[in-house]
Amino acid sequence: MPAVQETVDRVRRVDVDQYRYGFETLIESDKAPKGLSEDTVRFISAKKSEPAWMLEWRLEAYRRWLTMTEPAWARVEYPKIDYQDLYYYAAPKPKKQVSSLDEIDPEILKTYEKLGIPLREVAMLEGVEPRPGEADTARRKIAVDAVFDSVSVATTFKEELMKAGVIFMPISEAIREHPDLVKQYLGSVVPTSDNFFATLNSAVFSDGSFVYVPPGVRCPMELSTYFRINERNTGQFERTLIIADKGAYVSYLEGCTAPQRDENQLHAAVVELVALDDAEIKYSTVQNWYPGNSEGVGGIYNFVTKRGDCRGDNAKISWTQVETGSAITWKYPSCILRGDNSRGEFYSIAISNGYQQVDSGTKMIHLGRNTTSRIISKGIAAGKSQNTYRGLVTAHRKATGARNFTACDSLLIGDQCGAHTVPYVEAKNSSALFEHEATTSKISEDVLFYCIQRGLSQEEAVGLVVNGFVKDVLQQLPMEFAVEAQKLISISLEGSVG
Amino acid sequence: MNLVLAKTETGKALSDIFAIARNRLPGAGKVAGVRQQAFEAYERAGLPNRRVEEWKYTDLRVLMREVLPLAAAPDAVALKRARVAVQLHAVEDASKLVLVDGVLVPELSDLTKLEAGVSVKTLRATLEDASNDARSDLLLTDTTDAMISLNAALATDGVVIGIADGAALSRPIQIIHVATAPSASAFTRSYLKVGHGARATLVENFVAADGARSHQVNDAVIVWIGDGADLSQVRLMDDGTDAVNITSGIFTVGAKAKLNLFNMFSGGAVGRFQGFVTLNGEGTELSINGVNLLRGKQHGDMTLVVDHAVPNCVSREIFRAVVDDRAHSVFQGRINVRPKAQKTDARMMTRALLLSDEAEADNKPELEIFADDVACGHGATTGALDDSLLFYLRARGLSENEAQALLIQAFVGEAIEQIASDALREQVTATAQRWLEARR
Numbered sequence: 001m002p003a004v005q006e007t008v009d010r011v012r013r014v015d016v017d018q019y020r021y022g023f024e025t026l027i028e029s030d031k032a033p034k035g036l037s038e039d040t041v042r043f044i045s046a047k048k049s050e051p052a053w054m055l056e057w058r059l060e061a062y063r064r065w066l067t068m069t070e071p072a073w074a075r076v077e078y079p080k081i082d083y084q085d086l087y088y089y090a091a092p093k094p095k096k097q098v099s100s101l102d103e104i105d106p107e108i109l110k111t112y113e114k115l116g117i118p119l120r121e122v123a124m125l126e127g128v129e130p131r132p133g134e135a136d137t138a139r140r141k142i143a144v145d146a147v148f149d150s151v152s153v154a155t156t157f158k159e160e161l162m163k164a165g166v167i168f169m170p171i172s173e174a175i176r177e178h179p180d181l182v183k184q185y186l187g188s189v190v191p192t193s194d195n196f197f198a199t200l201n202s203a204v205f206s207d208g209s210f211v212y213v214p215p216g217v218r219c220p221m222e223l224s225t226y227f228r229i230n231e232r233n234t235g236q237f238e239r240t241l242i243i244a245d246k247g248a249y250v251s252y253l254e255g256c257t258a259p260q261r262d263e264n265q266l267h268a269a270v271v272e273l274v275a276l277d278d279a280e281i282k283y284s285t286v287q288n289w290y291p292g293n294s295e296g297v298g299g300i301y302n303f304v305t306k307r308g309d310c311r312g313d314n315a316k317i318s319w320t321q322v323e324t325g326s327a328i329t330w331k332y333p334s335c336i337l338r339g340d341n342s343r344g345e346f347y348s349i350a351i352s353n354g355y356q357q358v359d360s361g362t363k364m365i366h367l368g369r370n371t372t373s374r375i376i377s378k379g380i381a382a383g384k385s386q387n388t389y390r391g392l393v394t395a396h397r398k399a400t401g402a403r404n405f406t407a408c409d410s411l412l413i414g415d416q417c418g419a420h421t422v423p424y425v426e427a428k429n430s431s432a433l434f435e436h437e438a439t440t441s442k443i444s445e446d447v448l449f450y451c452i453q454r455g456l457s458q459e460e461a462v463g464l465v466v467n468g469f470v471k472d473v474l475q476q477l478p479m480e481f482a483v484e485a486q487k488l489i490s491i492s493l494e495g496s497v498g
Numbered sequence: 499m500n501l502v503l504a505k506t507e508t509g510k511a512l513s514d515i516f517a518i519a520r521n522r523l524p525g526a527g528k529v530a531g532v533r534q535q536a537f538e539a540y541e542r543a544g545l546p547n548r549r550v551e552e553w554k555y556t557d558l559r560v561l562m563r564e565v566l567p568l569a570a571a572p573d574a575v576a577l578k579r580a581r582v583a584v585q586l587h588a589v590e591d592a593s594k595l596v597l598v599d600g601v602l603v604p605e606l607s608d609l610t611k612l613e614a615g616v617s618v619k620t621l622r623a624t625l626e627d628a629s630n631d632a633r634s635d636l637l638l639t640d641t642t643d644a645m646i647s648l649n650a651a652l653a654t655d656g657v658v659i660g661i662a663d664g665a666a667l668s669r670p671i672q673i674i675h676v677a678t679a680p681s682a683s684a685f686t687r688s689y690l691k692v693g694h695g696a697r698a699t700l701v702e703n704f705v706a707a708d709g710a711r712s713h714q715v716n717d718a719v720i721v722w723i724g725d726g727a728d729l730s731q732v733r734l735m736d737d738g739t740d741a742v743n744i745t746s747g748i749f750t751v752g753a754k755a756k757l758n759l760f761n762m763f764s765g766g767a768v769g770r771f772q773g774f775v776t777l778n779g780e781g782t783e784l785s786i787n788g789v790n791l792l793r794g795k796q797h798g799d800m801t802l803v804v805d806h807a808v809p810n811c812v813s814r815e816i817f818r819a820v821v822d823d824r825a826h827s828v829f830q831g832r833i834n835v836r837p838k839a840q841k842t843d844a845r846m847m848t849r850a851l852l853l854s855d856e857a858e859a860d861n862k863p864e865l866e867i868f869a870d871d872v873a874c875g876h877g878a879t880t881g882a883l884d885d886s887l888l889f890y891l892r893a894r895g896l897s898e899n900e901a902q903a904l905l906i907q908a909f910v911g912e913a914i915e916q917i918a919s920d921a922l923r924e925q926v927t928a929t930a931q932r933w934l935e936a937r938r
Contacts, residue, residue: 073551397856412870415837425861427880430852436878438865 031234032089038062041203044089048172048206051179061192061202068196074359075388075420076328078264078301086266087234088204145170145209145225157221164220166250167212171239174210181212185243189272189309189336197268197330198305201237205270208238213248213279224253227269235266242272244279246312251282264292264327268303277312277339282320289325294383296355299327306333310342310368318345319362327356332390334363337371337399344373352385352417361391361422366402366432377408381417388420395432402432409438512565513541519568519652525625528634536637536650543644552643552772555828555860556799561768562742566714568652569599569682576678579707581606583676587703587736589925592672593618598707599677600654600684615665615696621656621687636689639720639748641774646746649718653687656717663693663724670699670919675717677738678707683714694724694752699919700731704745704766706738713738717745725752725779730918731759734929737766739794746772753779753808757786758918762926763798764791764933770799770828777804777811784813787916791933792825792857799828806839809869815846818913820906821857822937832864833874840869846876851883851909853902903934 032043041062045055070081144157145168161168167178175182192202209225227238244250254271267289273281283306292299302325308317319333329352335344346362358381364373373393381387387410395402410419425434452458516537523533545562546553572580580598584606588594595618596606602620609618625633636658637650657673677684692698704715715737723729737743743766751757763769775784790798804813819827829848850859863876883905891901910930917923 410865410867412867412872415840415868415870417870418866418868420867421863421865421876423861423863423878425878425880426858427850427852427860428856428858430855430857430882432852432880433882434878434880436861436863436876438863438874438876 030091031087034087035084036062036086036088036204040088044204044206047089047091048175050172050175053179053183054175057187057192058203061199062204064193065196065199065203068199070196074330074390075386075422076330076357076359078328078357081266081301083200088237089206090234091206145223146228160220161223165214165217166219167210168223169210171208171210171241172206174241178210178212181243182210182241185272185274186239186241187272189274189307190270190305195305197303198270201239201268201270201305204235205237205239208240208269209242209252210240211242211250211252213244213250215246215248217245217248219248219250222251222253224255226255235268237267238269240269240271241274242281242283243274244276244281244315246276247278248276249280252284254283254285255288264299264301266301266303267326269305271304271306271333273306273308273317275308275310275312275315275317275342278314279312280316280318281308282318283308283333284320285322287321287323287325287329290327291325291354291356292327294354296327296384299356300325301328302326302331303328304331306331307336307363308334308344309336310339310344310371312342313339313368314341315339316343316345318343318347320347321349321360323348323350323358323360326358329356329358329360331360332362334365335373336365336367337373337402338367339371340368341370342368343371346373346375346377348377349380350378350387350389351380351382352387353381353383354385355383356385358386359388359390361389361408363392364394364404365392366395366399366404368399370401370403371399372403373405375404375406375408377406379408379410379419381410381412381419384416386418386420388422390422392424392426393434393436394424394426395429395434397428399429400431402429402434404432404434404436406434406436407438513537515565515567516651522568523652523654524622525633529625529637532634532637533651536647537652539642540644540647540651543642543647546644550644552801552830555826555830555862556768556770556797558645558744558768561797562714562744565648566681566683566712568654569677569679569684569713571601572598572603572678576707577603577606579678579709580676583705583707584674587674587705587734589670589672589701590921592670592701595657595671595673597655597657597673597675597684597686599679599682600686602655602657611669612671613665613667613669615662615693616667616671617660617662619658621653621658621689624658636687636720639718641746641748643746643772645716645744645772646718646748649685649687649716649746652683652685652716653718654685656686656688658689660691661693661696661698664695665693666697667699670701670922672701672703674703674705675715676705676707677710677713677715677741679713680709680711681713683716686715686717688717688719689721690719690729691722692724692727692729695726696724697728698730699922700729701922702731702733704733704735704737704743706741706765710738710741712740713742715741715743715745719745719747721747721749723749723751723755723757726754727752728756729758730922731757732917732919732922732926733759733761733771734926735761735763735766735769735771736929737769739765739767741766741768743769745770747774749773749775751775751777751779751782751784754781755779756783758916759784759786760914760917760922760926761788761800762791762914762929763789763800764929766796766798768797768799770801772799772801772803774803775805775813777806777808777813780808780810782811784811785815785916786813787816787913788829789817789910789913789930790819790821790827790829791910791930792820792827793822793937794825795823796825797828798825799830801828801830803832803834804844805834805836806842806844807836809838809840809842811839811842813842813844814916815848816913816916817846817848818910819848819850819859820853820910821850821859822853824854824856826858826860828860830862830864831876832866833876835865835867835869835872835874837868840871842869842872842874844872844874848876848878849909850880851906852880853883853906899937903937906934907931
């Protein structure tokens with residue numbers, strides 16, 4: 001069925017030409033020479049004062065990358081990227097060594113203020129005053145690591161986190177300060193040889209976040225990274241590594257924006273999550289890179305490798321993503337369900353408009369016994385965009401009792417866009433129970449009947465059920481992300497196709 | 499994927515096969531030119547392997563390894579063995595066309611029951627008919643599939659059936675492919691044109707005569723269905739235990755037409771049916787259904803591409819796989835909805851039943867949709883037999899085997915009951931029954 005007017009209007013409001021974060025910050029920056037060679041890798045490593053083992057690791061990845069070819073299987077088209085015509089490192093030029101937030105370039109602070117990201121620990125949620133009698137700590141706090149082009153400019157609430165034993169710092173610092181942890185886990189989920197873009201990232205990544213939550217600790221606040229590409233012709237390659245030790249819990253959020261430019265910019269990040277026994281990691285993304293203008297000029301090429309490893313028993317990893325930006329999205333946050341009874345979840349809302357191309361989905365790899373996974377994907381395509389869900393669910397021989405439920409729905413607005421679904425369902429164990437469905441009416445006849453009986457239309461009922469389900473997850477996001485995300489997902493689900 | 503592969507040992511041997519066979523293949527001049535081009539197209543790609551997305555789960559380099567030399571024309575002994583196989587699989591009342599090792603054998607065929615409005619010729623005669631200017635077109639298709647290209651290059655024979663406009667046939671036409679030669683391959687290609695408003699039933703069997711070993715079958719059937727026509731087609735791939743059976747169907751369907759297609763793979767080491775259906779006229783109803791019954795180390799693959807090129811068509815696909823022992827079942831289904839194909843109603847449901855811990859089922863139900871006012875959906879499930887259902891039946895006195903058989907029968911029944919003809923439905927059910935009985 002066709003989308004109702006309300007839906008059409010809502011989507012138009014989040015249209016590409018109304019990109020709110022398209023401004024540019026005029027700031028001097030320190031760049032690596034253009035192009036990619038071993039020297040570039042050495043330059044980046046030297047800039048970060050890295051130990052020799054790290055440089056070796058990068059060089060190995062670089063040499064491997066030279067032998068690899070760009071993947072072509074995704075349903076995205078773009079002109080060939082000239083990897084020699086890019087800057088691989090750009091950092092805001094430091095005025096002097098900074099020791100506190102006050103010494104950071106005010107231009108950068110202003111940028112983050114404009115973006116609505118509080119770097120000052122006092123300014124939490126705009127307009128939210130603590131109610132009388134409410135203790136300060138009762139308010140929700142979010143620790144932010146802000147990454148500007150290639151470097152981390154500020155990390156907030158570091159001390160408070162330290163008290164709980166949580167390590168939250170730029171990965172460049174972690175390499176120097178916690179080499180044993182980094183050595184043990186870096187590349188253990190996404191090996192340097194994993195894929196073309198991940199290997200490139202391994203060679204040239206400049207910064208990103210590092211999180212380690214010690215055994216039994218529930219991270220006292222939400223952790224967050226805000227990525228901003230500012231410099232022209234620059235590729236951003238960040239690397240995030242999150243480790244939740246036995247029984248730990250951490251919720252991590254990621255947001256991204258970039259200035260409006262005519263040329264395409266490359267973003268190739270790698271995110272690795274490791275959850276040990278009984279640990280839980282919740283990773284949420286609101287991806288809003290510049291998608292290009294309504295003619296399809298400019299925008300970010302987003303080639304991201306995200307993978308979580310439920311390495312211990314009873315571990316849980318949950319990915320939530322709201323994807324609205326980027327000219328091209330190539331991203332498959334995955335879960336390796338290695339530990340017995342581990343759980344993987346993937347909730348995704350991908351909205352494409354203009355000339356955007358989205359090829360996104362997930363992989364649930366069931367290796368352990370009694371592992372469960374759930375995939376809920378909503379794709380909304382408008383304008384001249386192409387929106388593809390590509391997912392893999394696989395149960396290996398020994399994955400006795402594996403369970404998966406997948407529901408992926410797409411909505412098309414207009415007749416010039418495309419929505420595609422490419423699921424791979426592979427079962428190698430007879431006790432594996434996989435269900436894949438792509439029609440909204442199948443969600444739960446009982447609930448729908450209940451709603452309809454109480455006067456809701458079929459459409460309203462479906463919307464209510466699905467929205468209610470997704471909202472549960474989205475409400476876990478901190479306020480400013482949730483508001484943004486909510487706006488994007490409150491789009492009606494009626495007119496869905498599988 | 500454009501993959502240029504180095505010529506393997508296998509590829510080398512095949513070009514020898516083509517060079518030797520060339521003189522035996524029907525059709526000279528333009529036809530030979532088309533064959534040469536088709537062979538070159540195949541050589542560029544080589545045997546489909548896991549790097550070719552459409553063949554991801556059926557890697558012929560592993561499963562088939564090489565293309566065997568063409569079978570020699572059957573001798574009297576072979577025909578005697580073929581006759582036994584034909585008698586076993588003949589459908590009552592049908593006109594029979596029997597192809598033994600890739601050659602139509604008139605003495606085994608039976609066209610006495612052919613109704614008015616039906617013309618039957620062999621592919622060989624059609625390709626050699628110099629008065630027919632369009633004869634080389636018979637070897638051309640729009641697909642780039644390597645196995646279909648190879649089929650065009652090496653097809654030795656087949657049947658060309660024409661059904662006149664408005665002819666409503668009451669009796670089925672049956673094509674029986676029989677293999678008798680050991681370690682040889684048969685390439686056949688057939689055409690069926692169902693005229694406007696005509697009605698027909700086609701049955702295709704792939705079987706092995708006693709003594710056939712390690713043979714390969716590559717068949718293509720190209721079907722054209724006119725406006726308002728109605729075709730029921732049932733395909734039974736019940737080949738020899740070590741056969742490799744790769745078959746393709748290319749269907750072009752006109753307006754307000756009906757196509758009811760059923761395929762069952764139960765015999766053969768490796769079997770794949772790939773169907774490509776283009777809906778070219780509005781108001782057409784399509785029903786494609788299939789069953790894989792697999793045990794041992796069998797590998798069964800059903801791959802369907804349904805292309806909704808025009809608005810207001812309905813397509814339904816139901817697939818069921820029963821996978822025992824170390825067998826491997828594959829279902830790939832793609833529904834394309836082109837930008838203008840509004841009001842398309844397309845559904846696809848695939849379910850696999852795993853009966854053993856070493857069985858494998860891979861499902862890839864794809865949707866590719868470019869129109870906004872459509873109702874498309876797919877579903878896929880994989881799992882074992884429901885313990886509570888088994889318990890229910892056991893509690894009522896059925897043995898474990900009987901209970902399982904009953905549930906499996908019901909499971910595949912959902913696909914089998916879509917067959918339009920009562921007689922054929924019963925025949926397919928009986929074949930499935932036999933498979934179940936052999937399981938005990």
